[in-house]
Amino acid sequence: MKIAIYPGSFDPITYGHLDIIERSARFFDNLIVAVLSNPQKQPLFTAEERMIMIKESVKHISNVEVESFQGLLVDFARIKKARIIIKGLRAVSDFEYEFQMALMNKKLDDCVETFFMMTSAKYSYLSSSVVKEVARFGGCIRDLVPTVVETQLKKKFFSK
Amino acid sequence: MKIAIYPGSFDPITYGHLDIIERSARFFDNLIVAVLSNPQKQPLFTAEERMIMIKESVKHISNVEVESFQGLLVDFARIKKARIIIKGLRAVSDFEYEFQMALMNKKLDDCVETFFMMTSAKYSYLSSSVVKEVARFGGCIRDLVPTVVETQLKKKFFSK
Amino acid sequence: MKIAIYPGSFDPITYGHLDIIERSARFFDNLIVAVLSNPQKQPLFTAEERMIMIKESVKHISNVEVESFQGLLVDFARIKKARIIIKGLRAVSDFEYEFQMALMNKKLDDCVETFFMMTSAKYSYLSSSVVKEVARFGGCIRDLVPTVVETQLKKKFFSK
Amino acid sequence: MKIAIYPGSFDPITYGHLDIIERSARFFDNLIVAVLSNPQKQPLFTAEERMIMIKESVKHISNVEVESFQGLLVDFARIKKARIIIKGLRAVSDFEYEFQMALMNKKLDDCVETFFMMTSAKYSYLSSSVVKEVARFGGCIRDLVPTVVETQLKKKFFSK
Amino acid sequence: MKIAIYPGSFDPITYGHLDIIERSARFFDNLIVAVLSNPQKQPLFTAEERMIMIKESVKHISNVEVESFQGLLVDFARIKKARIIIKGLRAVSDFEYEFQMALMNKKLDDCVETFFMMTSAKYSYLSSSVVKEVARFGGCIRDLVPTVVETQLKKKFFSK
Amino acid sequence: MKIAIYPGSFDPITYGHLDIIERSARFFDNLIVAVLSNPQKQPLFTAEERMIMIKESVKHISNVEVESFQGLLVDFARIKKARIIIKGLRAVSDFEYEFQMALMNKKLDDCVETFFMMTSAKYSYLSSSVVKEVARFGGCIRDLVPTVVETQLKKKFFSK
Secondary structure: OOEEEEEEOOOOOOHHHHHHHHHHHOOOOEEEEEEEOOOOOOOOOOHHHHHHHHHHHOOOOOOEEEEEEOOOHHHHHHHOOOOEEEEEEOOHHHHHHHHHHHHHHHHHOOOOEEEEEEOOHHHOOOOHHHHHHHHHOOOOOOOOOOHHHHHHHHHHHHOO | OOEEEEEEOOOOOOHHHHHHHHHHHOOOOEEEEEEEOOOOOOOOOOHHHHHHHHHHHOOOOOOEEEEEEOOOHHHHHHHOOOOEEEEEEOOHHHHHHHHHHHHHHHHHOOOOEEEEEEOOHHHOOOOHHHHHHHHHOOOOOOOOOOHHHHHHHHHHHHOO | OOEEEEEEOOOOOOHHHHHHHHHHHOOOOEEEEEEEOOOOOOOOOOHHHHHHHHHHHHOOOOOEEEEEEOOOHHHHHHHOOOOEEEEEEOOHHHHHHHHHHHHHHHHHOOOOEEEEEEOOHHHOOOOHHHHHHHHHOOOOOOOOOOHHHHHHHHHHHHOO | OOEEEEEEOOOOOOHHHHHHHHHHHOOOOEEEEEEEOOOOOOOOOOHHHHHHHHHHHHOOOOOEEEEEEOOOHHHHHHHOOOOEEEEEEOOHHHHHHHHHHHHHHHHHOOOOEEEEEEOOHHHOOOOHHHHHHHHHOOOOOOOOOOHHHHHHHHHHHHOO | OOEEEEEEOOOOOOHHHHHHHHHHHOOOOEEEEEEEOOOOOOOOOOHHHHHHHHHHHHOOOOOEEEEEEOOOHHHHHHHOOOOEEEEEEOOHHHHHHHHHHHHHHHHHOOOOEEEEEEOOHHHOOOOHHHHHHHHHOOOOOOOOOOHHHHHHHHHHHHOO | OOEEEEEEOOOOOOHHHHHHHHHHHOOOOEEEEEEEOOOOOOOOOOHHHHHHHHHHHOOOOOOEEEEEEOOOHHHHHHHOOOOEEEEEEOOHHHHHHHHHHHHHHHHHOOOOEEEEEEOOHHHOOOOHHHHHHHHHOOOOOOOOOOHHHHHHHHHHHHOO
16 A cells, blocks of 8 residues: 655645646555644644645545644654655756755655656646735636635635 | 836845846837835835935936836736836846746736846846845945945945 | 847747747847758758748748848847847756857847747747657657648658 | 656666666566667667666566667557656756656656656766766776676776 | 865754865865854854854864854955855755855955865755754754754753 | 866867966966866867967966876876866856766765866856857957967868
C-alpha cells in the first residue's frame, strides 16, 4: 500500500494545486493533502477553513484525504506511514527552495523521497498569494480557484 | 494615440527607473509613471512624497505624467485607456516574478500587453531598497538617485 | 511611423512565434519578421523556405512583412528605419542570452531598444527544435505549428 | 502493476544515475532504464556498450530492466505500458530543459506523468561529460562511476 | 599583511559557514568573521550570543577573529584595513543577491573586492533558517551545526 | 608566496577578462593566465596567437604571467604550485557550470580552492563569442577588446 503526502499552506487551494492532486492521486493508493498549520505565519484562512475548502474541492477523488499538521514534515510522514512527498514546481525560484527542503528532509529521514511534478503550463502563473491579491481588489478569479474558494474569498474581503 | 504605463513602488525613484522612463517615453505618445499606493505595505515615503520626487526627476521629458493608483493594475490601465505596461528587468529573480504578473495581467485583461526592457548594465545592481540601506548609513548615493531624492533621503534619516 | 523588427531563426515558425507576432503587431505601424540567414548554421529549412512558411502564417495580419537578413541585427534595423526590436521570452535560459544580446545591441546602436514579451503560458514549452524532434519521429504537432509548417515538416522527414 | 521508465543517454552511467535508480526502484514494481539511441548524436560508447555497463551496475536490484529506444519517449512508454517517467534534477539549467520536455511529453500523451527527483547533494557536480573529461586526462574517477565504467573508460582512452 | 572579512548574520553559525571559514582562512594572514548587528531585524540570538558561538566554533583556527559591526560593510572593511570580502554561494538565488551587493560595495569603495567560494556540496541544503526550523520541532541537527550551537538552540526552544 | 591561476579559453581576450586580471592580480604574488589548449575544440585563434594577445594586453601588470595548458586544471595548478583558481562570473548560466567545475576540481584536489569574482557591471554583456560575432560583421568593437585584439580580429575576418 503506497501512501503519498502533498504538503502545503493552501491559503487557499487553487486550480494549480488541484491539478497536481488529480494527476498524482492516480499513482498512489492514498494521497494525503497535508495543510501546514504554522503558528508563526498569519494566513488569511485558518487551517480549519483551508481544510474545508480542500475537502470540497477534492470530493470527486476517492483516494484523497485532507489533514493538517504542525512541526516537521518527515515526522508527519512517519506517523502516516507515507514514504513519498509530492511537490509541484512552477519556476526556478520554487525549484531552489524545494531542492533545499527535499535534501534536508532526506537528511532527516532517509526513507522519505520527494517526487516533483511540473505544474501544467496553463497554471504556471498561479499562486495563492496572487489569487488573494486579485480577489482583494475585485478581479475575476473564476478560472483560478474552485467555486467554494471563490465564495469564501468574496466573503473574507467584501462581506464586512 | 499610444499610452503606456510604467508602474512601481518607486520608494524612492532611482537612476535605474529614470533610465527606463527616458528610454521608453520616446516610443509612446504618453507615458504614465504609476505609483502603487499599497495600504498593506509600509513605504519609507508616502505616495504623495514619491510622486513629488518623480515629477521633479522627469520634468525634462514632456510626455511623462505621474499618478498614483490603488488596486489592480489592469483596472488602472483601463481607466487610463492604456494598453501597454512597461517593466524594467535586472535579473533572474525579477524575471520570474514579473513573468507571473504579466501572465496574470494578460489573463485579467487580454487587451493589455507588458513590454519588458533590460535595465542598463551600469544600473544592474541598483534597487530602491539597496539605495535606502546605503543612505541610512551615510554612504554616498550621488550616482544612484536624482538630487531631489538624495536630499529627501538625507532629510528622512538625519534631520531628526 | 513606428517600425518594429521581430528577429529569429524561425526554423520553422511555431504557434509560439505567431502568438508574439499577433500580440505585438497591434502596437506598431509595421512589424518586420526578420529571418536570420546565418551561413555558419545548418538549418533544416533554407531561409527561403522559412520565409514562405511565415508569409503563409501571417497573411491575415495586414501590417506584417517578412524579410531575411545577414550580419548584425542593428545594421538591418538601421536600413529598415526600425528602432524597436521585439523578442519573446519563455524561460530563464532565454532571458540570460537575450539580456546579453539586448545590452550588446544597445552598445552598438544606442537608438535601438529591445522590448521583450512573455510567451503565452500555453506555449511556454514550445521551441522550433522540440517541434522538429517530435515531427522527425512522427509525433502529432497539429497544435504546435501552422498547417503549412506541419505539411512541410512531414515532407522533409517522410517524403523521401 | 506500476511500471516506471528512467530515460537518458548514460554515456556512461555515473553514481549520480545509480543513486536515482536505487532510490526510485523501491517505489515501483518495475523500473526500466531506457538508453536513448540517437543516431544524430555521437556518443563515446555505443548503445550496446552503455547497456552492458548499466546492467552490470544494477544487477543487485531485482526489479530493474535495461533497454534501449529510439524515437519519442512517450511512444516507448506506451509500448512498455509505463505511465511514469523518472528524471533526476541537479541544477537550474537541468530544470528548464526538463520542464520543457515534461510539458511536451504531457502534451503528446496526457496519460504519462514525469516525476522528478533531486540528485543527492554529494553527486550534484557529477555528469557524464565531466566524468569523460576527467578520465580522458587520467584523473581519478573511482568515486564517480561504477568499477565497470572506470575500466571501460580507461580502455577507451588509454588502451590504443 | 592580507586581511579578509567574512560577513554575515550567523543566526546561528552552521557547518556550512564553518566550511567556508576553514577553507578561506588558509589564504589570508587574518580572517575576520563579521557578525552583522542589524537593529531592524529580529534575530533569534543577540549579536553577543552569535559571537560567542562562533568564537567557540573557530577556536582551533589561529588566524580567525570574530567581531560585530553595524552600518555599511565597506566602512567596516576600511576601519579593519581589509580589502577582501569573502562570501559563500550555495544557489542561484544567493548568487543574484550577492552579485548586487558585490557590485554596490565595489561602487562604494573601489579598493574592496568580493571573492566568492562555493559551499561544499554536502552543505548545499544548509541555511541558518532551515536549521532553526528543524531545531524548533526537535529534529536532529547534530551533523548541521557545531555542538555549542546545538546546545544553545535546544536551550532557546525547549528550556522554558 | 601566493600563486593564483586564471584559466580560460581567451579566444580572444576581452576587456571583461582584463578587468578580472587587473582586479585580482593585486591580491597575489603571481597571477598565471592559463590558456586552455583543447585539441577537441576549434578556436578562432591558436593557443599561441591567444597567448601573444594576452601578453600584449597585460604587459603593464608586473606580476602576471601567461602560459598554456592541456589536460586537467588541477594537474596544471599542482605543477605551478598554485592553490588558488580565479574565475569571473557574469550570469546565472556561468554560475551553474562554474559551480559544477569548482566542486569537481575540489574533489580531484582538495588543496585547490576556486575564488569567484563578479565581472564589472559594464562588461556583463561581454563574451569572446559575442565579440567574434560582432567583429565578423564589421561592428565596432573598440570598447570591448584591447587594441591588439581588435587588429587581429580584423586581420582574421577581412584580410583575405
